[in-house]
């Protein structure tokens with residue numbers, strides 16, 4: 455009860471920001487918000503596919519733009535991501551024993567290939583749905599060339615900040631987790647301190663069936679820190695808590711030690727509420743490349759050396775070709 459009470463308390467430094475955000479969340483910029491997830495399953499069979507936004511043979515994933523037609527004939531956009539999941543070692547004997555069919559494709563000397571048809575319970579396709587999806591979601595998932603921009607602190611203040619204040623994705627899903635209105639049963643660890651606390655939950659991208667693609671996300675309780683750019687020495691206790699407690703919680707729950715985890719922040723993130731990614735070191739998660747990922751341990755050292763490190767240096771950002779922020783950099787003659 456005391457942990458719950460602490461989580462309800464508020465970091466004095468963030469009170470004003472929360473009030474602004476609540477007003478903001480009531481009227482989300484991308485026009486989509488819900489306090490809690492709808493209970494009904496998504497009508498997948500009724501989805502009419504408009505186009506393939508992206509597909510990846512390597513990741514065995516396809517990103518679809520589809521539409522669902524409502525009772526009065528209106529169409530609503532959705533993004534549906536279908537993704538084959540990694541093998542679970544412990545299910546292999548069952549897969550071999552219970553396969554529905556094994557069809558020879560070719561044989562040559564000692565070499566042969568087959569089509570193996572597993573039973574339905576062993577052929578899961580991870581399905582992620584964004585519904586209703588905004589134009590911005592469709593753009594986000596569309597395959598695009600990316601361009602690197604070197605964003606100085608001046609650029610951040612004059613170009614990026616006004617842009618993210620005017621049109622970033624709704625943070626309602628984050629507030630739902632922090633307020634236990636969604637995913638409450640999935641919480642792996644919580645430090646309820648309103649200033650230096652956070653909630654650790656499995657990321658959206660992880661089905662938790664196997665550890666190869668382990669992916670969790672730590673969401674900070676305070677609401678006044680948008681991204682890496684806002685961090686100063688003041689946030690060191692918060693960041694140290696995330697690293698230490700996050701690693702301990704993952705080791706305890708999943709048996710993966712800190713030395714096997716990649717713990718990092720994105721710059722630019724998609725969602726401007728500070729969060730930290732925890733992924734299995736052997737897993738090349740989308741967004742773990744050098745141009746986007748900043749290791750939390752390095753961020754801590756940089757801030758300990760210089761409290762205003764992230765307000766002094768230029769940061770590289772990878773922006774998609776059709777991203778309005780990239781256009782803003784072009785207009786400002788910064789590209």
Ligand code: GTA
Pocket residue numbers: 515535537582594595596627637655656657658659671720722723724725726731740741
């Ligand atoms: N637990 O409701 C949620 C939720 N949402 C809406 C987002 N996340 C959530 N987690 C929970 N519940 O890791 C997670 C996201 C992401 C993090 C936000 O929050 O899965 P970020 O702000 O740094 O933004 O992190 P990021 O990484 O761009 O977000 P996102 O949405 O994952 O996009 C990543 C890019 O990866 C996209 O452009 C997409 O095209 C690509 N991608 C590749 N594979 C996938 C996949 N399987 N699913 C989704 N996106 C993928």
